[in-house]
Every structure is written in structure tokens, then in C-alpha cells.
Amino acid sequence: MTPRPTRVQLFVTCLVDRFFPAAGHAAVEVLERYGVEVHVPSDQTCCGQPAFNGGFAADAAAMARTTIDVLSHSVDPVVVPSGSCADMIVNHYPGLLAGDAAYGPKAKALAARTYEFSQFLVDVLGVDPAAAPSGPTLAYHASCHGLRGLGLREQPRRLLHAVAGERSADLPDAETCCGFGGLFAVKMGPISSAMLDSKLDAIERSGADVVVATDVSCLMHIGGGLHRRGSRVRARHIAEVLADPGHD
Amino acid sequence: MTEAALAFHRRIDAALADAGLRRALALTAGRLAGGRAAAFDALTDADACRDDARRARAGAIARLDSLLDQFAREASARGCTVHWAETAADARRIITGIARERNIRLAVKSKSMATEEVELNEALEQAGVRVVETDLGEFVVQLAADRPSHIIAPIVHLSRQDVATLFQEKLGATAADVADIPSMTALARRLLRAEFLQAGMGISGVNLAVADTGSLCIVTNEGNGRLTSTLPRVHVALLGLERIVPGAADLAAVLTVLARSATGQASSVYTNVMTGPRRHHGGPGAGPAGEPDGPEELHIVILDNGRSRVLGTPLAEILYCVRCGACLNACPVYRLIGGHAYGGVYPGPVGSVVMPGLHGLEDWSELAHASSLCGACRDVCPVKIDLPHLLLEVRREAASRQLAPLWIRAAMPAYSAVATRPRLYRWAGRAAARLARLLQQDGWIRRLPGPLGAWTASRDFPAPAARSFVEEHQARKAAAR
């Protein structure tokens, strides 16, 4: 068995960096709570997923190389508070850079030591958070790329159940896409909105106070929809919930 | 955007506005998806079954040329006439030719997407052949002068009431005739029986051809497939050239997952394997009296129509497809807009690869953007086609041919240029955040300019933070020191 890591690099992703810094700070807090030293490489930018999903492979590859450089100064594991960006690094960097003699091998090495946040907590650190005596009722939305790309099914649920126990709402169709899909939300606005509507209906019907996900991209979509509706339900990243489970 | 792309967006808007369509889709696609899930849950080794089916299909596509040659040889040796159609027009010409030479006036058809693809019915009607669809769903489609909106459930877009009204209007059905689904089915069956007996030609598609025996496997849930291929004197089967397996073992591997994926059945009600036309006396297996039924002539038309175009390209994997329709039922986009919105014969995730791949990026690449890449389709595909990956390949090819909207073509390289220069990225991020914060009201932006307005049409957008995570984190670290 590999020894429990004591240091990680945190790759927060472009959206957390600019739109949801609180999720990044919460991820730092939780990791430190479990005795892990967190290093935040200051040169980090974007993993390149927007270009990759748009079909702009050369642009995506350029961003992938930058990210690989930024995260290869040390061999510490990389933790990403986003399933889709972790999926990009783990499942798409190696293919994207397969023909690149210099970066191909580096991409593979990085992929092998990159984890989504909840995956790292459960699968690598084996944490079992303490139950919070009180707090909001939580519903969990399974973000697609984490779910289907990284197989994140049990880990986030286990963490949330540990802190919230009975205060877990059952979200119908939790594994159905919220309709974000990056540029899809804009290019195919009406379809994306209709998908979001179904998701919001399910969330509001679930009776939850807070909808939780592993990806701020989905949360930005769901949260923006809830806010437009004037809903009382709030959207929060799993790191925020673990950092402060009583908060609503 | 191209005219084709604009038309696609108009069809999407129309579909989303159609509440009846949304209800019908949710019901039927939901039921099919549920059936599929239950069928695979009941298999102890579901994943291994899908792996076997994939191996069978991948192996066949890897040596497609030699399998097709073998198939043609074996089928001919058993008395079939094999025709090769490079284009849809060739297929139409060949089949109308067969009908004309034999003076055929009436043809019965069982369900076949390939014949939809080549628009065979129109061609036959023009050649003076009346064509009758005998699959119940297709019968309704034909009656309504409509088009199928799903690969296996052609009238998924219609409700039972829609069909009842149609039967009353077009067939003069009584209230009792359309009281329930069994009554409607009985009415259609009465009408179709007479056609079967008179038809000079039967037309079908092929689910899978078996190379080593020259056989055709056709699966259906209604008896119509079997009647179509046994009663009329002449049978024509239109075979997409990728739908082939080397032998019975691989056929079985695919059949194990096909019906389960399509409808949730362990197997279809009828699994028909035809090997050659009717043998009259003494042939192997025919017995001294010969076979009791079967067509006197069996024509097999092998259709390319763009398929060979993707061989050897990153899209070749789409040729593994066995047209089960599971990816449609699983797709949250298909479930909202239905099949007609896609505009081609093949809708949903599979269609969004097939149409641009086989029939041209210019007209069809926009389909590949109608996906959030959620991956639900890949999870259900019985031959594990990596559909999101193929959609990305289409997007890539389209982007390289400058088919993406101008603003995206301009934005992506610019974004990449900034994101590969970390210091510029920080600076630009700060500047953009400051600008965007001018638009905010208590943390949210209610209206974004330009193409981004499509976001705020229905959702608020979060205002960027005044200080980014990295900046704030560094400041906190410095303060702690």
C-alpha cells in the first residue's frame, strides 16, 4: 500500500478561482483538517476543457501543456475540486497529447496522481467525517463527468451522509445532467434551459435546503437557475458543506 | 451559422414548445429506458455481455471487406442475388428495377431504417408500386404521411389519442375500433392481412448478416417481418454494409444485448434467420418435399451510402452500432426534442455522429453540438461505443473546417493564448472581473451581452469575485507568516 500522502497540490480550476473562491478555501480547510499540507501553485490557469469540448484540440492541448507544467514541479498528488476538470486531466490529457513525445509521458504521469476532491478524501485518505448535530437538509446532484468519467458514485454520497445523516433528501433523477455542458449552455440555450428546469423542479420537490455537487460548473448553472426562480434552495460545493456542515 | 444549422435551431424551438410531444416522449422513452435498465440488472454478467458484443462488432468492422466478400459468395451460392449500391440513388434504382422487371404493383414492407435512409417508398410509388408498411408503428407513420422519430419506436412522438384520431380520419374507424390499443392493433391487422396475400414483393431491412452462411437475421416483435419475408414471391432485403458478423457465435453475442437494449426484452418475439430463397426439393435441409414457404427470389442489396467513408477514420467506431435505440432513450436532449428535430433519418446521439459522418459535416455537424456530453448514451450502448468521444471528433472536424460560429472561433484561440500565459491570465482575469462586476446586483448578473445572453435568458449568472481564490489564498498565507 502506498503511504498516506501528507502533501497535495490543489488545482482549483478556473471557475472556482474566479467565481467560487469560497469552494477553494473550503477545500484547503478540509484537507488541512485531515492533516494534509496544501500547496496552491500560483501559475495555475484553466485545464482547457472549454476548448476541448468545443472541438479546438490545438488550443486545448496548449492549455493542457501549461497545466502539466504548473503541476509537475512536484510529484505530490493533485486534488481538483471539480469532477469534470479532474476527468479532463485523468481521461483526456493522455489522448490529447498522445503524439507529443515530451508531454505525452508527462500527461500520463499527471493523470495517475490526479484526484477529484471527494475521491481523494474517501479513496486515498479514507476519511469518515463526524456527523454534524444540526444543519440544512442536503440533496446531492451527481455531476456527469465525475460520475461517468471517474466513477464517482459512492464517495460524495458517503461523505454527505456522514455529516448530514437523516438530513439527506432523495433527489429524483440525481444522475441526469443539469444541462450545463460548458458552451452547450449558450450554444443550445433553449435545450439547456429545459434540462435545467427539470433539474430545478426535482430539487425543489425534494424538500432539500441545499443542493450539493462536486462541480461548481453545475452549481453555477443550478444556482443561477434557483436564483432566477427566487427559490429558497441554495447550491453549494461539497467542500463548503464539509468545511461547515451546519451552515445554511 | 449555416442555413442547415439555423434550421436545426428552429426545429429545436418548435419541439420544445410542443407540450404534447414532450409528454409523449417522456412516457415512451422513459419506459424503454426503464425496461433496458431492468433487463441488464437481471443479467449477472451484463458488462461481459456488452464486451462480447463489442468484440464481435469490432472484429467484423476490422475485416469488413473480406466478410462482405464472403457473405456475397455464400449468399449467391445459396441462390440469392446480391446487388451492391454505392449510393441511396443506386439502391432506389436497383430495387425499383427489380419491381419493374417483374411487373410488381404492390409491395409490403417490414420496418427498416435503411429503406427510410434511401427514401425507398417515394421511389417505388413513383415507379407505380404501392408500398404498404406492415410494422404497426410504421403503418401509422405512413398513414399520417409522417416520418419515424425513433429508430425502433417510430411513433414515440404520438400519443394513443393521436393514433385513434388518425385511424378515425383516415380509415373510417369506429369508436369501438379505437377503444384501446388491442382494438386498434386488430383493425390494422385486418387491413394488412389482405395486403400480405396480394403483395408481389416483400421488403425488409437486415439486423445482421452472417458471413459464413450468407444468412440474414431479422428481428421483430410483430409477425409482420416473417410474413413479409415468406409470403410474397420476391423478397428484397436492404443491408447496410456494416451490419455483418462472421458467424453464428458472434450473431448470438449481439442478439444477447440487442433486444435488451432496445425494449428490455430478453429477446425479440421473432428472430428470423433466412438463408437463401425457398428450396423446392431435396436441397440440404429442405427435405424431399422442399420447403413449405419462403420467397422464390431473394435479393440482397448491400448499401454503402457514406458508410465506407468513415472506415479508417476516428469515426469508424460508429459502424459497430446495431441500431438498438438505447442511446436515444437515455439522452436527456433526445427526450426533450424528439427525433424529428434532428432533421435526419437517425436522431439522438447515434444520429449526431452518423449524419455528419456519413452524410456530410456541412449540413449535419451542428447536431454534434446538441449534447452536453453527459455520457448517459455511452453507459447504455450495448456495444460500448464511446459516443461522447465521437461527438467530440465531429466537433473537432467541424472546427477545423471553420464551421463553428465566428465568435467561438475567435474566442477559443484568444482564451487559449491568455490561459497559457499565467501572468497575463491573472491580469486579464482581474480586468474582466472588474468589468463584469459592473453588471452585478447582489452577486448576480441578470443580463449578459452578446451570445452570452443565451445564458441569462433563463438563468442568472454569478458575478465574479473581486479577488480570485489564488490571490486571496496567497494573501492569507502571507498574513499567516
Ligand code: SF4
Ligand atoms: S449507438 Fe449504441 S446505443 Fe445507440 S443505437 Fe447504436 S448500438 Fe444502440
